[in-house]
Amino acid sequence: xxxxxxxxxxxxxxxxxxxxxxxxxxxxxxxxxxxxxxxxxxxxxxxxxxxxxxxxxxxxxxxxxxxxxxxxxxxxxxxxxxxxxxxxxxxxxxxxxxxxxxxxxxxxxxxxxxxxxxxxxxxxxxxxxxxxxxxxxxxxxxxxxxxxxxxxxxxxxxxxxxxxxxxxxxxxxxxxxxxxxxxxxxxxxxxxxxxxxxxxxxxxxxxxxxxxxxxxxxxxxxxxxxxxxxxxxxxxxxxxxxxxxxxxxxxxxxxxxxxxxxxxxxxxxxxxxxxxxxxxxxxxxxxxxxxxxxxxxxxxxxxxxxxxxxxxxxxxxxxxxxxxxxxxxxxxxxxxxxxxxxxxxxxxxxxxxxxxxxxxxxxxxxxxxxxxxxxxxxxxxxxxxxxxxxxxxxxxxxxxxxxxxxxxxxxxxxxxxxxxxxxxxxxxxxxxxxxxxxxxxxxxxxxxxxxxxxxxxxxxxxxxxxxxxxxxxxxxxxxxxxxxxxxxxxxxxxx
Numbered sequence: 159x160x161x162x163x164x165x166x167x168x169x170x171x172x173x174x175x176x177x178x179x180x181x182x183x184x185x186x187x188x189x190x191x192x193x194x195x196x197x198x199x200x201x202x203x204x205x206x207x208x209x210x211x212x213x214x215x216x217x218x219x220x221x222x223x224x225x226x227x228x229x230x231x232x233x234x235x236x237x238x239x240x241x242x243x244x245x246x247x248x249x250x251x252x253x254x255x256x257x258x259x260x261x262x263x264x265x266x267x268x269x270x271x272x273x274x275x276x277x278x279x280x281x282x283x284x285x286x287x288x289x290x291x292x293x294x295x296x297x298x299x300x301x302x303x304x305x306x307x308x309x310x311x312x313x314x315x316x317x318x319x320x321x322x323x324x325x326x327x328x329x330x331x332x333x334x335x336x337x338x339x340x341x342x343x344x345x346x347x348x349x350x351x352x353x354x355x356x357x358x359x360x361x362x363x364x365x366x367x368x369x370x371x372x373x374x375x376x377x378x379x380x381x382x383x384x385x386x387x388x389x390x391x392x393x394x395x396x397x398x399x400x401x402x403x404x405x406x407x408x409x410x411x412x413x414x415x416x417x418x419x420x421x422x423x424x425x426x427x428x429x430x431x432x433x434x435x436x437x438x439x440x441x442x443x444x445x446x447x448x449x450x451x452x453x454x455x456x457x458x459x460x461x462x463x464x465x466x467x468x469x470x471x472x473x474x475x476x477x478x479x480x481x482x483x484x485x486x487x488x489x490x491x492x493x494x495x496x497x498x499x500x501x502x503x504x505x506x507x508x509x510x511x512x513x514x515x516x517x518x519x520x521x522x523x524x525x526x527x528x529x530x531x532x533x534x535x536x537x538x539x540x541x542x543x544x545x546x547x548x549x550x551x552x553x554x555x556x557x558x559x560x561x562x563x564x565x566x567x568x569x570x571x572x573x574x575x576x577x578x579x580x581x582x583x584x585x586x587x588x589x590x591x592x593x594x595x596x597x598x599x600x601x602x603x604x605x606x607x608x609x610x611x612x613x614x615x616x617x618x619x620x621x622x623x624x625x626x627x628x629x630x631x632x633x634x635x636x637x638x639x640x641x642x643x644x645x646x647x648x649x650x651x652x653x
Contacts, residue, residue: 161526223268223561231290231580233559236331237271238265245276245545250301252549253294256284258565259304259532265561266553276545288312295319301540302550304359307347307531308603310609314355315607315653320536321353323379325547334551338571340595347533347570351548355535358570360562362530362534362602364435365587367488367496367506368392370518372406372415381405381413392520396436398466399495401524403471406494406591414494419471421493423484424625429477430617431528432468437461437496438526443599447604449646449653451639458638466624477625489513497522499530501566503587519590519598529598608649616641 191305241413260282267278272419283290294300295318347358382390393399403419442457488496491512506517536546559569604613
């Protein structure tokens with residue numbers, strides 16, 4: 159029955175995807191170039207890209223990574239459990255997103271083949287990831303999938319993924335150490351309905367980026383105190399954030415050293431993350447008990463109204479910004495604050511960046527940031543269960559995480575945040591990322607089997623309408639609640 163429901167929902171979702179994709183238009187960014195506005199299913203949560211990190215990684219992957227490239231890593235063979243020739247003549251297929259994800263898996267495919275003789279084919283899908291993952295799993299095309307957490311849960315609910323509980327005892331190397339993963343991450347990312355169905359691959363939470371040089375400037379501090387009667391501090395609440403955003407917006411305060419107090423990635427496919435960032439602060443959550451909307455008590459309206467008030471102090475073009483455009487806009491020094499996935503730091507700290515050394519990293523104001531995250535799972539239909547397990551183990555091992563780290567794949571393991579080889583990478587966002595991961599309460603992708611992408615689209619359409627002023631915050635929330643309930647009811651008997 160679950161597979162039948164999955165097939166029906168897949169067909170409906172693909173129909174919606176065609177409509178959404180066909181309806182996309184190109185907008186104009188600050189430099190006059192085209193900025194695409196993808197739909198929710200086309201933009202997976204936390205999938206930020208950085209051209210510098212990607213280019214460096216692609217150079218390695220194209221040339222073929224070798225174990226000798228990583229002399230600092232002493233346990234890539236997983237306590238000797240990866241042996242030469244052990245998977246000679248065997249092949250597995252990994253399905254993943256494009257760009258950095260594809261690059262990372264090609265690096266590990268090369269290392270795995272060198273150590274075991276086994277071939278790993280990487281198939282990447284830069285759009286419609288959820289739907290293509292479903293199609294591949296139901297048609298036995300993939301051995302491993304790497305997907306956002308909510309997608310993994312949908313697949314697990316449909317019986318498409320392997321419960322790895324037994325293999326963690328019988329196949330995993332002695333030092334794999336599941337307890338080393340960040341607090342709460344293993345439960346959130348790996349466990350579903352009493353099963354262990356995934357390996358944590360990439361932790362993601364929204365992080366608060368702010369211009370620390372402006373917050374530390376004595377003139378700005380004095381002017382802020384004179385206007386608002388309090389010290390200029392990094393905002394801890396949405397209310398404080400609004401005051402700071404107003405203060406640093408030049409149209410309101412001609413003495414502001416930057417044009418805007420805030421900037422964000424608010425195009426279709428991404429705008430709901432800003433709403434999610436503050437929903438918890440106002441007492442709401444996306445999905446309540448028994449799969450009913452958890453934001454109809456006024457919390458959803460308050461959070462969305464805060465968002466609409468905040469964007470008054472952001473560039474109008476922010477509702478067209480994609481990841482690259484939004485990140486570049488902030489890194490070029492045009493705004494005082496931004497909420498974004500952690501990869502933004504690479505734009506800010508790049509050589510020649512106007513904000514290099516000037517950006518601080520902290521907890522999203524309100525203390526309930528949006529949680530993303532990606533995991534790897536083994537297809538229940540895979541004929542190579544052990545080989546697939548060992549590849550997943552390699553990628554998510556303590557040493558494996560070092561290979562991913564320079565390519566915007568931050569560590570999932572607590573111990574790696576303290577290891578010298580990671581500290582030498584000089585990632586300034588690690589402390590803030592850990593803080594936000596610990597506080598995060600709202601998944602970026604709706605954690606309801608079968609309908610995650612559909613609900614994401616419902617939310618994006620309503621929020622976009624509110625952002626351009628076509629409907630009020632209350633009307634947008636009513637629209638989301640009504641349409642979301644219909645979609646959930648269509649599959650509720652199978653939940």
